[in-house]
Structure formats: C-alpha cells, structure tokens
Amino acid sequence: MKTAVIRFGLSMLAICLFSANAEAQFTHTNNMEARPVHEYNTITMIGSPYLYKDWAKGSLTLKNGTVYQGIDLMYDQVKDAIIFKGKNGELRELLEPVQEFKIGYIENSQQVERTFRSGYSGDGVTANVFMEVLADGQVALLKRTSKKIFDRKQYSSATIEREVQENEDYYIAKGDKAVKVKKSKSSLLAAIPDKKDYLETYIKSNALNLRDDSDMAKLVAYYNSL
Numbered sequence: 001m002k003t004a005v006i007r008f009g010l011s012m013l014a015i016c017l018f019s020a021n022a023e024a025q026f027t028h029t030n031n032m033e034a035r036p037v038h039e040y041n042t043i044t045m046i047g048s049p050y051l052y053k054d055w056a057k058g059s060l061t062l063k064n065g066t067v068y069q070g071i072d073l074m075y076d077q078v079k080d081a082i083i084f085k086g087k088n089g090e091l092r093e094l095l096e097p098v099q100e101f102k103i104g105y106i107e108n109s110q111q112v113e114r115t116f117r118s119g120y121s122g123d124g125v126t127a128n129v130f131m132e133v134l135a136d137g138q139v140a141l142l143k144r145t146s147k148k149i150f151d152r153k154q155y156s157s158a159t160i161e162r163e164v165q166e167n168e169d170y171y172i173a174k175g176d177k178a179v180k181v182k183k184s185k186s187s188l189l190a191a192i193p194d195k196k197d198y199l200e201t202y203i204k205s206n207a208l209n210l211r212d213d214s215d216m217a218k219l220v221a222y223y224n225s226l
Contacts, residue, residue: 049077
C-alpha cells in the first residue's frame with residue numbers, strides 16, 4: 001500500500017512538472033509584442049511579397065526559448081517579417097526576436113514544411129535576418145530570399161504597375177558564420193574542402209545537379225554524415 005502511495009505521488013509530481021514546463025513553453029499569441037500591419041494591395045501586383053500567399057500553420061521559437069505552436073502565419077519576404085492573426089483576427093507584425101520559425105502548407109498536392117532561422121552572419125547578412133535551412137548539422141546549407149517591390153508606369157499611361165522581384169543567395173554555415181556560395185560544384189567544394197574527394201565521388205555517382213536546391217541539400221547532408 002505504501003509503495004502504491006509513493007508511486008501515485010511521484011506520478012502527480014511528474015504531471016505537475018510537465019504542466020509547468022508546458023505553460024512556460026507554449027503560450028498564447030496575444031502575449032507577443034506586435035504592431036498592426038499595413039496590408040499590400042496585391043490585386044494589381046505582379047508576384048507576391050509573401051513566401052506563401054495564404055495563411056499557413058506554423059510554429060515560432062523566440063530567442064528567449066518561448067515556443068508558440070499551431071498558429072496562423074505568413075512570412076513577408078519584402079520586410080523580412082512574420083505576420084500572424086491577433087486574438088480578434090486582425091493582422092499583426094511580430095516584433096519579438098525570433099530564433100526560428102517553421103511554416104507548413106500544401107504545394108502541388110504535397111505537404112511542405114519549411115524552416116527559417118536567424119543568428120547567422122557574414123558575407124552580406126546580419127544575425128537578425130531569416131535564412132531558410134535546406135540542410136542542417138555540423139554544416140548548414142542556407143538560402144536567403146529577399147524581395148523588393150518596384151513601381152513602373154508605362155509611357156503615356158497613368159496606370160502604375162507594381163511588381164515583386166526576388167533575389168536568392170546561398171550560404172554554407174559552420175556554427176553561426178555564413179559564407180556565400182554559388183550553385184556550382186567548385187563553389188560548394190571550396191566552402192567545405194576537407195572531404196572533397198568523398199564529395200566529388202558522391203556527386204558523380206548520384207548524378208547531382210548542383211543548380212538544384214534539393215541536390216545541393218543532399219550533398220551537404222552527405223558531408224554531415226561522413
């Protein structure tokens with residue numbers, strides 16, 4: 001009987017500790033520091049300022065370790081800002097410092113989840129910008145997509161056309177230091193030269209196209225496995 005009581009007490013203690021930890025980690029979005037969003041007029045815009053044009057479910061990890069899960073997100077790649085829905089459904093731009101966020105949506109009938117992380121710096125990027133993590137480990141393959149909006153007015157026309165143009169840069173990171181690379185074998189191998197022979201053999205035997213994001217990610221994942 002005494003043993004059963006002790007076991008029950010330990011079980012209740014474990015539940016309380018788990019609940020306390022969950023309360024510390026998973027909080028409500030109305031606790032987050034944010035500001036109202038000035039929405040784009042996307043009706044007359046060519047292209048999208050967002051990673052994905054509709055709301056998608058995602059999670060956030062703040063730099064202080066707080067985690068928010070299952071919230072509706074959009075990622076504004078013009079402002080490099082995370083947009084979420086407030087408690088009354090209003091659009092809010094997150095001001096809290098974010099370490100990492102994940103966003104999932106359906107693309108070509110497939111479930112896609114993408115991870116973005118801050119904290120890397122070097123070769124034209126600072127630690128506050130978000131980089132997409134294509135491969136992770138001892139060495140990370142990162143992709144930085146930045147967008148700009150251009151207004152154009154055709155000759156003899158009063159109509160202003162708005163167009164979103166995007167630029168993509170790729171980086172190899174060791175720790176928090178990022179080095180820009182090109183989508184080519186020579187550039188990638190120069191950034192991770194210590195296993196060059198193994199990597200060249202892997203590229204050839206698997207017919208990797210290093211102008212393709214997924215094949216670049218496969219190469220870096222292989223490097224991390226050696």
